[in-house]
Amino acid sequence: MKLLDNEYDLLVIGGGVNGTGIAADAAGRGLKVLLCEQNDLASATSSSSSKLIHGGLRYLEHYQFRLVKEALKEREVLLKNAPHIMWPLSFRLPHQAHLRPYWMIRIGLFIYDHLAKRITLPASKSIKFTRDSILNNTITRGFEYADGWVDDSRLVILNALAAQQKGATILSRTRCIKAVRNNNNWSVTLEQQGSKKQCSIVAKGVVNAAGPWVASLFDEVITGPSPHNIRLVKGSHIIVPRIHTEPQAYILQNKDQRIIFVTPFEDDYSLIGTTDEEYSDNIADVKISDKEVDYLIGITNNYFKKQLTHNDIVHTFSGVRPLLDDNSCDAQAVTRDYKLILSSNNNQAPLLSVFGGKITTYRKLAENAVNELASFYPHIGQTWTKNTPLPGGDFSSKIVLKQQLQVKYAWLPEFILNRFIRSYGTGTYTLLTDARSVADLGQHFGHGLYATEVNYLVNSEWASSAEDILWRRSKLGLRFNTEQITALSQYIQNYNGSIPL
Numbered sequence: 468m469k470l471l472d473n474e475y476d477l478l479v480i481g482g483g484v485n486g487t488g489i490a491a492d493a494a495g496r497g498l499k500v501l502l503c504e505q506n507d508l509a510s511a512t513s514s515s516s517s518k519l520i521h522g523g524l525r526y527l528e529h530y531q532f533r534l535v536k537e538a539l540k541e542r543e544v545l546l547k548n549a550p551h552i553m554w555p556l557s558f559r560l561p562h563q564a565h566l567r568p569y570w571m572i573r574i575g576l577f578i579y580d581h582l583a584k585r586i587t588l589p590a591s592k593s594i595k596f597t598r599d600s601i602l603n604n605t606i607t608r609g610f611e612y613a614d615g616w617v618d619d620s621r622l623v624i625l626n627a628l629a630a631q632q633k634g635a636t637i638l639s640r641t642r643c644i645k646a647v648r649n650n651n652n653w654s655v656t657l658e659q660q661g662s663k664k665q666c667s668i669v670a671k672g673v674v675n676a677a678g679p680w681v682a683s684l685f686d687e688v689i690t691g692p693s694p695h696n697i698r699l700v701k702g703s704h705i706i707v708p709r710i711h712t713e714p715q716a717y718i719l720q721n722k723d724q725r726i727i728f729v730t731p732f733e734d735d736y737s738l739i740g741t742t743d744e745e746y747s748d749n750i751a752d753v754k755i756s757d758k759e760v761d762y763l764i765g766i767t768n769n770y771f772k773k774q775l776t777h778n779d780i781v782h783t784f785s786g787v788r789p790l791l792d793d794n795s796c797d798a799q800a801v802t803r804d805y806k807l808i809l810s811s812n813n814n815q816a817p818l819l820s821v822f823g824g825k826i827t828t829y830r831k832l833a834e835n836a837v838n839e840l841a842s843f844y845p846h847i848g849q850t851w852t853k854n855t856p857l858p859g860g861d862f863s864s865k866i867v868l869k870q871q872l873q874v875k876y877a878w879l880p881e882f883i884l885n886r887f888i889r890s891y892g893t894g895t896y897t898l899l900t901d902a903r904s905v906a907d908l909g910q911h912f913g914h915g916l917y918a919t920e921v922n923y924l925v926n927s928e929w930a931s932s933a934e935d936i937l938w939r940r941s942k943l944g945l946r947f948n949t950e951q952i953t954a955l956s957q958y959i960q961n962y963n964g965s966i967p968l
Contacts, residue, residue, distance in 0.1 A: 473668040475501045475636075476844060478655055480643045480684065481676035482506075483513035484619070485821050487626035487637075488833030488852075489674055494633035495855075496837060496848035501668065502627070502635060503657055505642040507935050509623035511750070512678050513826070514939050515702065515786025517728055517741050520545050520553055520615030520827050522582070523803060524718075525726055527575050532582065534804045538827040539583035542615055545830065546587055549625065549857045550865065551892030552618040555588055556730070557715045561602055561609040561770060566720045569608075576612055588613035601711040602770055611715070616730070619826055620939040621890060624928055625857040632858065639929045646673055646689050652816050672840055675820040679750045679789045694808045695822045696792035699747065703755040703785040704740030705763050706732060706945065710773045721766050729767060733942050736781065739763050746787050755783045782945055791823040805832050809839050817843050859892030868893065878904050883915040890941060898923045910958065913951040914943055918958065925962060933959060 479490045482504025490502040504510075522539035523531070546553050562569055576591040591612035596602050627637050638657065644665075645656040653670045677684050682693040709731065716730035725743060732738035742759045760783070764775045791806055805824035811817040819839055824832050834850055841847050862868040865888055872884060872895055879887075879899075887895040898920060902908060909918030916936075924930040924940050933956040937944035947955070 473666070475499050475668060475670045477501070477672045477674065477840070478503070478643070478646075478653065478668065478670035479674045479676055480646075480688075481674075481678055481680075481821075482508040482623070482627070482637075482639060483511060483676065483678045484509070484623050484626065484826055484829040485678070485824055485832055485836075486674070486676035487623050487630060488829045489676055489821075489836045490635050490637070491626045491630040491633065492830075492833040492837045492850075492852055493840075494630045494635035495851045497846060498837075498844060500630060500635035501638065501670065502630065503638045503641045503643050505660065506640060507931070507939060508627055508637075508639050508929055509620040509939050512786045512788055513623050514620035515704075515784050516619045516826050517702070517704065518617055518619050518730070518732075518738065519556075519728065520617045522579060522614070522827070523825070524575060524579050524612070526803060527578060528724075531804065532578075534828075535579070536582045537831060538825065539579070541828050541831050542588075543584070543586050544853055545617070545827070546615050548852075548855065549617075549622065549860045550862070551859050551889060552621045552625065552857075553615055555613055556616040557611055557613050558718050558728075559594065559609055559611050559715045560718045560720075561596065561606045563606065563720060566722060566724075572610060576610055579612065588615075601713065601772060603772060606770065616716075617826065618889070618942075622826070622829075622857075624940065625859065627929065628858045628927075637929065640931070643684075643688055648816050648818070650815055653818075670816075672817040672819070672843055674836065674840075675818065676836075679787045681789055681820060681822060689818065694810065694820060695806060697789045697822055698745070698792045699750070700788045700790050701744045701746040701753060701785055702741035702788060703744075703759045703763075704738055704783065705755070705760060705780050706736050706738055706782040707775055707779040708737070708781065709735055710737045710767070710771055710775070717770070719766050719770050727763060727766055729771075733945060736945060739767055750787050753785045753787050755785045759785075789823065807832075807836055807839055811843070859894035862893055872896075876902070880905075880915065886915065886941070897927075912947075912955045912958070914946045916941070916943055916955070921955070921958065922962065925959065931959065932956070 476498040477493050477500045479486050479502040486502060490500050494500045520542050522535045526535050580590045591610055594611050595608050596606055598604055631637050640660040642658050642660060643655060644658045647654045653673050655668050655670055656665055658665045675681055675684050679699060682697050685691055685693040716728055719727050727740060730738045742762060768774050803825040806822045808820045809817060817840055819836055830852055869888055876899055891898055911917050924936050928940055930936050930940055933952050937947055
């Protein structure tokens with residue numbers, strides 16, 4: 468295991484959006500940080516979201532005004548700091564009077580518009596649907612409002628890159644198997660998943676950001692009871708060929724008071740989800756059930772003229788969200804808020820545990836987490852992430868960036884350039900360096916994925932398998948066939964470049 472030394476200010480356990488966000492924040496304030504993740508970065512909950520940056524309109528029904536306000540504020544911050552992987556998205560909410568009264572939705576949207584200052588997004592409005600609408604003819608009116616879209620797994624990768632650029636050490640596929648507090652520090656044992664090689668480090672503080680495993684970490688790694696209970700809630704999605712050509716997403720109400728989103732996805736597809744179900748099985752084996760598939764298809768078919776069947780499904784994914792146990796009766800009513808619990812009896816080495824949270828508030832959560840730890844680090848610096856672009860996000864607009872890239876890389880097919888801008892932003896220059904033709908990009912694996920990009924992802928973004936590249940560094944897995952996946956896997960296995968641990 469490649470470690471330059473074995474003493475750190477802070478160990479962060481968990482390579483999801485909260486863990487990488489905390490690592491980046493802490494490293495940028497001058498702390499010496501090590502992050503470990505037992506699998507690939509963003510391999511669990513943080514790559515299984517609905518891909519939305521939003522305040523959470525439906526949370527207003529449960530009176531979670533503080534959470535919605537904070538999320539709406541953060542929505543603006545994130546859209547500004549990561550314009551390559553995030554962008555505004557309009558949502559249409561068809562009205563069905565027997566589900567929620569018109570006045571209730573109108574008031575909810577008014578509150579949503581005014582809870583926090585809007586900078587980039589328009590206010591909500593009422594709309595009408597004609598007989599030419601993509602919706603069933605029984606639906607004649609509704610609403611339109613704005614939120615944001617995010618490539619969730621790339622958000623995690625960019626935070627890991629930001630942390631690394633600030634001096635943090637990022638170890639993916641490395642599990643924390645033991646952490647023992649020794650008054651002023653923690654003695655920690657790490658194990659690399661593939662080789663099973665172990666190493667020992669010392670950390671002045673530990674952050675438990677293990678997501679769905681946050682409570683079980685106390686049973687298996689840190690001796691002692693978990694300071695808070697969590698509820699595991701499964702959310703599942705299906706992906707189908709795009710069911711309409713409109714740029715808007717749709718938010719659909721159901722008679723059980725749940726809602727699902729139907730959003731444009733990767734140009735040619737529609738992403739439909741999510742479900743909310745209590746989950747008690749093995750987290751690593753989470754997958755969509757037939758009941759959930761029927762549920763998502765049923766609601767969609769209740770609204771759209773285009774009718775779906777099971778045969779239309781291209782891909783499915785499920786994630787387990789670790790939500791704060793607030794004793795809510797229904798899974799969909801459980802709060803999406805977060806709680807940070809600091810353990811440091813008699814000024815011992817601190818342990819900070821992260822319970823709950825949602826992707827939109829990850830940056831603020833990370834900032835608050837490091838603030839909680841600040842008193843243990845006299846040399847710690849000031850907060851910095853609010854006004855700093857994530858890696859690749861330092862450009863004025865996608866249009867201008869595309870024009871600049873087209874000047875230098877005029878030979879690059881436009882569909883590849885568009886994907887590069889949406890994934891890497893100004894990092895496209897680093898990826899392509901001085902390539903002067905498509906031939907310079909090396910072996911072509913299909914759908915615009917060339918060896919140059921694969922090499923970059925292995926060397927610079929912790930990718931070590933075809934799955935890492937096709938589903939978390941990109942969504943090209945939607946387009947690859949079995950033969951192409953095999954060729955990519957073989958190439959990665961034989962690749963002689965530097966593979967980060």
